[in-house]
Amino acid sequence: MNSEPRLPDHPLGDSPAGAADGVGGDGRDLPSPKGFFGRFFGALTGNDDGGEEQAARNGNQSDAPSILNLRRMRVDDVAVPKAELVAAPDTVSLEELVGMFREHGFSRVPVYEGSLDSPLGMIHLKDLALKHGFGHESDFDLRPMLRPLLYVPPSMSIGVLLQQMQQKRIHMALVIDEYGGVDGLVTIEDLIEQVIGEIEDEHDEGHDVLWVQEKPGQWLIRARAPLDEVESETGLRLFDAEEEEDIDTIGGLVIALADRVPEEGEVIVHDSGAEFEIVEADPRRIKRVRMRMPEAQQAAETAAEAVRLMR
Template sequence: MSSPTLNWFNRVKQALLSKELKTKQELLGLIRDAQQREILTPDTLQMIEGSLQVSEMHVRDIMIPRAQAVALDVNDSPDDLVKIVVESGHSRFPVVGENRDDVQGIFLAKDLLDYYATDQQEPFNMREVMRSGIFIPESKRLNVLLREFRTSRNHMAIVIDEYGGMAGLVTIEDVIEQIVGDIDDEHDFEDEVYINPRDNGYYLVWALTPIDDFNLYFDVDLDEDEMDTVGGLVIKAFGHLPKRSESVDFAGFHFEVMRANNRRIHLLRIKRLADDETQTAESDNNM
């Protein structure tokens, strides 16, 4: 006996083959109807919608901007590399030469284990251990990139701008997260911890942090009348739904979007502003 879910998928398959569904909106309507009738779970609905959206998104929509990319110098010593790997928590890094536009290749952190596991008689040579880099334009579609990641078995690509310089980088995890949602690793903090202090006076703050929790933690008095969460206040300050790496100053803080999709903000990085920076920010916002 067939299940309701299987029957629904067969209906969608027949509708697609017969070309009854002429637009993506019609297909999304059928998908949402299935979710309302509890044929599909919310998580399944999110993945289906994400799969459809990936074909319309480009690398520029999700890439890690150049300014935020953690790069290694081709001349870095092993001890310097260890410090950067530990501090960043990343497993892959672009390797640059004279400047950030001179990308030489990709370095895998696990290759440091091979070096330290030997007697280290030979001097460390980055050029011998780094892998070839993959270079892609900002305009490449995400579904095409995902297919290339799978066939080439690479997990990172360098994004170049129209002048051939490094615009940023993108990983296979960035693409998959557009389909299945955020993938947390051992370097992410728990959902229950809304505010997590970092180095140099920065804090990572979940966008869903209740404003009263934020006020209590930082001993401030942000307005709770119109919005319930910090993310809501940030969107209001921007005047639009911001993308990753966009930033805004208000209420005595610098807010930078660390994670976001085309539906909502997920994670923020914030830092208190000095008094003169606060006055400048308020002046700019009032202009």
């Protein structure tokens, strides 16, 4: 028997085979030399090569929250579309502005003059409360309370925009198209959510509920609810995908049926017999509709529910 100790397969001063690739000699992954903030700033500056290699090994997951989204996502990937943007005219009254903050739960609202394509700035809920809340009595003057906004192109990297927001301490940006018009809105929270996932607080509870079944055969639905999901929920075919019109939401379907933006209280009838009552709308868009199944189908749904409750 040979009593001499066996020499290692590599020099003692060198790294084990595979260590350069982040794998130890026994096959285990070595700890990353970069912490979270190292990867964060690496993603902003374009030096996070290890992260890209890991992403390549894991496959393309661009929709998932990731620090790499700071480089690979653009502003128009995360912006709130103009049609869904909540903004106030410079002629808004104090009561109307307070109602807007209360209804939507935002802390910042952009303000415009005449039309949304002529923005003036944004109003912060804190500024409004400090000047006109807590028992303060004074004449309402909106303009002195306005704070500046950032104006950015849709092609800008969200990492670059995040840096600008941090440096300038402005946490809301309007997306401007090639003609100088407003195309959407982005907040600093929208950008951070692309890295760490959705941020929810006590005011976000229930905001993502797209519909509520009020009774058998009747639903209260947000206009932005995807049409295919509503069809799956109700079991009713509402739109033929082979038709030329590109309709993705229940609000888009109702507008197409009416050939205009219907007013609150109107009832739009589908070819199947289903009814859409406009519960909430403004001159530019529908916000919520009440959908009722065709009478025969609704009666069957009601009977089935009664039988279920009797069991």
